[in-house]
Amino acid sequence: GAVVSQHPSWVICKSGTSVKIECRSLDFQATTMFWYRQFPKQSLMLMATSNEGSKATYEQGVEKDKFLINHASLTLSTLTVTSAHPEDSSFYICSASGVGGRLNQPQHFGDGTRLSIL
Amino acid sequence: GQQVMQIPQYQHVQEGEDFTTYCNSSTTLSNIQWYKQRPGGHPVFLIQLVKSGEVKKQKRLTFQFGEAKKNSSLHITATQTTDVGTYFCAGTNAGGTSYGKLTFGQGTILTVHP
Numbered sequence: 681g682a683v684v685s686q687h688p689s690w691v692i693c694k695s696g697t698s699v700k701i702e703c704r705s706l707d708f709q710a711t712t713m714f715w716y717r718q719f720p721k722q723s724l725m726l727m728a729t730s731n732e733g734s735k736a737t738y739e740q741g742v743e744k745d746k747f748l749i750n751h752a753s754l755t756l757s758t759l760t761v762t763s764a765h766p767e768d769s770s771f772y773i774c775s776a777s778g779v780g781g782r783l784n785q786p787q788h789f790g791d792g793t794r795l796s797i798l
Numbered sequence: 799g800q801q802v803m804q805i806p807q808y809q810h811v812q813e814g815e816d817f818t819t820y821c822n823s824s825t826t827l828s829n830i831q832w833y834k835q836r837p838g839g840h841p842v843f844l845i846q847l848v849k850s851g852e853v854k855k856q857k858r859l860t861f862q863f864g865e866a867k868k869n870s871s872l873h874i875t876a877t878q879t880t881d882v883g884t885y886f887c888a889g890t891n892a893g894g895t896s897y898g899k900l901t902f903g904q905g906t907i908l909t910v911h912p
Contacts, residue, residue, distance in 0.1 A: 714898075723904045724902045791840050
């Protein structure tokens, strides 16, 4: 159980393109989803917390207009990197907690999306 | 803000040797979770510790949570090549208002030589 699907796995696109990444919880309802960014051999940096039916909570230094997050249902959250540039190239990973997003809930991670902007 | 420090950053061991990674938080934690990320993969949840002084075991892995709930460790006995990967600790700040938000340590990259 607790499977999180993330799509696409790889994206290569030109500078200026907007890229949408989907994160789905397949066998449970996720009130809360999290979006992380990870550079090679580094830790996961939380970008934002996505709550179903409300606005996402962004971490300090993360541009809201650059990284658009939508959590339209209990099983789907999307991250759109708008007008992507080479510096946005990274590994983006989503995770989901169970219903209620209560404390002490483990997070279940998607496989990640490797984004390369040319 | 909350910081979670993890050491060492890298650890190279011979197969059969033991391995330990340590995690320290700048603030008291509500709970601490441990994850393993294989090369090219995504983090996979290993375990969660909630109680002060808690010790949990999973086969060759032993997890500890400090009495003050500010530090934790993961010890692997007799490492195997399948243990290769990056081990992350991640904590939830006690009294935090953001449900479920984790702060990850930098991770320890474990290499096991056969």
